[in-house]
Amino acid sequence: MKNTNRELIIVGGSDQANVIYELCKTLNLSVRGFLDTKSPYDFSKFNLPVYNSINKIDRIQKYDYVAGIGHNFSRKCSLHELRCKLDTNHFPKLIHPSAIISPSSKIAGAVTIMANCYIDTNASIDFGALVNVGAIISHDVKLSEFSSIAPGVKIAGNVYIGRNTQVGIGVNIIEACKIGKNAVIGAGSTVVADVSRNSLVYGTPAKLIKRLCPKNIIGNENH
Numbered sequence: 001m002k003n004t005n006r007e008l009i010i011v012g013g014s015d016q017a018n019v020i021y022e023l024c025k026t027l028n029l030s031v032r033g034f035l036d037t038k039s040p041y042d043f044s045k046f047n048l049p050v051y052n053s054i055n056k057i058d059r060i061q062k063y064d065y066v067a068g069i070g071h072n073f074s075r076k077c078s079l080h081e082l083r084c085k086l087d088t089n090h091f092p093k094l095i096h097p098s099a100i101i102s103p104s105s106k107i108a109g110a111v112t113i114m115a116n117c118y119i120d121t122n123a124s125i126d127f128g129a130l131v132n133v134g135a136i137i138s139h140d141v142k143l144s145e146f147s148s149i150a151p152g153v154k155i156a157g158n159v160y161i162g163r164n165t166q167v168g169i170g171v172n173i174i175e176a177c178k179i180g181k182n183a184v185i186g187a188g189s190t191v192v193a194d195v196s197r198n199s200l201v202y203g204t205p206a207k208l209i210k211r212l213c214p215k216n217i218i219g220n221e222n223h
């Protein structure tokens with residue numbers, strides 16, 4: 001969880017920032033404000049400062065930062081500048097108290113794990129990944145950086161999820177499947193075979209619908 005007593009800044013300004021604000025309150029963490037470069041989101045109810053650039057924060061080292069952005073590529077881009085300037089201990093993981101986390105799992109900084117998730121033995125979750133409510137991540141699963149797992153997803157053992165990949169709401173993935181980077185798995189799908197990078201798949205069993213252009217859909221690998 002959090003190893004420092006620095007106040008938090010929530011990076012982002014959409015509904016997800018609101019969700020993360022509530023999670024911080026549940027965890028009794030003190031929120032200093034929001035860093036939001038472009039959103040029209042109405043922050044007035046929070047009565048907290050909104051910084052529209054990292055240059056507007058007096059000393060960035062004074063704070064820790066958590067991701068309040070659901071879209072994988074936007075989350076990655078928004079954390080990128082801060083990540084270049086700060087140690088990893090400025091990016092705490094946020095884990096809802098109702099989540100069950102195996103002691104042998106490895107969870108990196110800037111990861112968010114929402115309510116009622118189960119993270120099993122030897123699972124590893126890399127920087128900036130988002131695991132949404134009620135997801136089951138079985139043993140030895142790897143979630144790569146900035147991937148996202150939507151509510152109610154069930155991932156069986158030894159599955160690999162590539163960077164930036166989005167797994168849609170209610171998806172099931174059978175054991176040992178490898179899902180490449182920048183893929184999108186449509187809501188409600190059942191994945192029974194590997195999915196190549198930059199692919200949109202959906203259905204039961206999930207089938208290739210189209211190839212995605214990473215720079216339009218989820219960003220390119222230079223980020």
Ligand SMILES: CC(C)(COP(=O)(O)OP(=O)(O)OC[C@H]1O[C@@H](n2cnc3c(N)ncnc32)[C@H](O)[C@@H]1OP(=O)(O)O)[C@@H](O)C(=O)NCCC(=O)NCCS
Pocket residue numbers: 132150151167168169184185186187188189202203
């Ligand atoms: C797969 C997805 C990305 C496709 O989005 P899209 O390209 O805008 O697709 P459209 O809505 O234009 O639908 C195109 C066709 O695909 C079908 N379709 C879309 N998503 C589907 C899915 N998950 N399963 C089966 N069919 C689907 C639509 O019914 C439509 O069929 P039609 O042409 O016969 O009418 C989107 O539907 C989806 O599943 N997103 C995941 C959302 C999610 O899980 N959010 C979690 C937030 S926490």
